[in-house]
Amino acid sequence: MCQIIANELYDKWKFVMTQYDVFNGDADGLCALHQLRLSEPIDSVLVTGVKRDIGLLANVKATPGDSVTVLDISLDKNRIALDVLLAQGASIHYFDHHYAGETLPQHPQLEMHIDTSPDTCTSLLVNDYLQGQYLPWAITAAFGDNLHLSARKAASPLAYTESELQALCDLGTCLNYNGYGSSLDDLYFKPTELYQKMKPYADPFVFIREEEAYQVLKNGYNADMVLAGAIQPEFSDAHTAVYILPDAKWSRRVSGVYGNRLSTAAPERAHAVLTALPGGGFMVSVRAPQSNKTGADELCRRFATGGGRKGAAGINLLPESELDLFVQRFRQQYSA
Numbered sequence: 001m002c003q004i005i006a007n008e009l010y011d012k013w014k015f016v017m018t019q020y021d022v023f024n025g026d027a028d029g030l031c032a033l034h035q036l037r038l039s040e041p042i043d044s045v046l047v048t049g050v051k052r053d054i055g056l057l058a059n060v061k062a063t064p065g066d067s068v069t070v071l072d073i074s075l076d077k078n079r080i081a082l083d084v085l086l087a088q089g090a091s092i093h094y095f096d097h098h099y100a101g102e103t104l105p106q107h108p109q110l111e112m113h114i115d116t117s118p119d120t121c122t123s124l125l126v127n128d129y130l131q132g133q134y135l136p137w138a139i140t141a142a143f144g145d146n147l148h149l150s151a152r153k154a155a156s157p158l159a160y161t162e163s164e165l166q167a168l169c170d171l172g173t174c175l176n177y178n179g180y181g182s183s184l185d186d187l188y189f190k191p192t193e194l195y196q197k198m199k200p201y202a203d204p205f206v207f208i209r210e211e212e213a214y215q216v217l218k219n220g221y222n223a224d225m226v227l228a229g230a231i232q233p234e235f236s237d238a239h240t241a242v243y244i245l246p247d248a249k250w251s252r253r254v255s256g257v258y259g260n261r262l263s264t265a266a267p268e269r270a271h272a273v274l275t276a277l278p279g280g281g282f283m284v285s286v287r288a289p290q291s292n293k294t295g296a297d298e299l300c301r302r303f304a305t306g307g308g309r310k311g312a313a314g315i316n317l318l319p320e321s322e323l324d325l326f327v328q329r330f331r332q333q334y335s336a
């Protein structure tokens with residue numbers, strides 16, 4: 001009898017409860033969500049945006065009993081909205097590796113998996129949580145976040161060939177590439193659309209072989225990279241290099257992954273890739289030297305719309321009037 005009542009209550013509760021999946025629109029956010037929902041398929045309301053659109057939690061309005069999963073967006077940047085959701089009675093499951101603020105919130109309805117060390121990413125944290133159930137997708141995401149060593153280390157139990165590793169690296173890079181842009185119009189696929197395309201594939205190698213969307217992304221990526229490669233640096237020396245890309249959709253799409261490529265090619269040097277925006281000013285991607293992954297987040301946070309991680313960070317809108325100041329601070333940060 002009790003069991004029957006419990007089941008009825010559970011069904012009723014299940015009926016009114018909404019699951020929100022809030023995720024960064026880059027490779028790491030997509031692969032984190034994909035792993036979780038492969039493991040626990042639930043119909044959910046998807047909340048995401050371009051990679052730079054990180055104030056995502058404010059878009060969720062919860063009622064008591066709702067459940068919110070948050071993936072790969074800074075808790076620091078979402079702290080106010082998080083407190084509001086907890087006060088509304090939602091339970092929250094938070095996975096992230098970005099700067100989380102001076103102190104972490106504590107609440108019985110909040111479960112956090114946060115690790116801001118520069119060699120991990122959200123998908124690797126989710127992989128730990130799921131005890132390696134969908135490891136190939138976590139490896140893909142680590143490559144996408146330009147964490148090549150971490151990706152290879154995570155892959156070691158799978159004994160992949162070099163060409164298999166390269167295939168996951170290309171996949172991560174292309175999924176990541178799709179997240180950049182100053183608005184959804186710049187992207188080949190809206191991140192929700194790309195996630196729906198990934199959803200049927202438990203195995204990334206099958207996605208690579210069979211999914212047409214992947215060919216679209218790969219071709220777009222290759223074409224954009226050729227255009228970026230033709231741009232000379234504004235400035236470069238042994239420690240730093242600054243590139244300015246023109247106001248075009250391709251530059252906004254390629255800005256972050258181009259920064260990653262420059263960084264991988266010259267690991268001792270810090271890189272800044274600035275992209276001119278249609279309304280004036282620049283979108284900025286900063287990559288700390290791979291040999292010393294520090295300070296990119298601190299540098300960017302000194303500007304009003306900056307944020308990110310120790311090794312890779314950005315500024316959403318750098319006013320033209322602050323260009324010189326930025327270059328000066330960037331060079332100062334990495335001069336020695």
Ligand SMILES: [Mn+2]
Nearest residue numbers: 028072121122
């Ligand atoms: Mn990430």
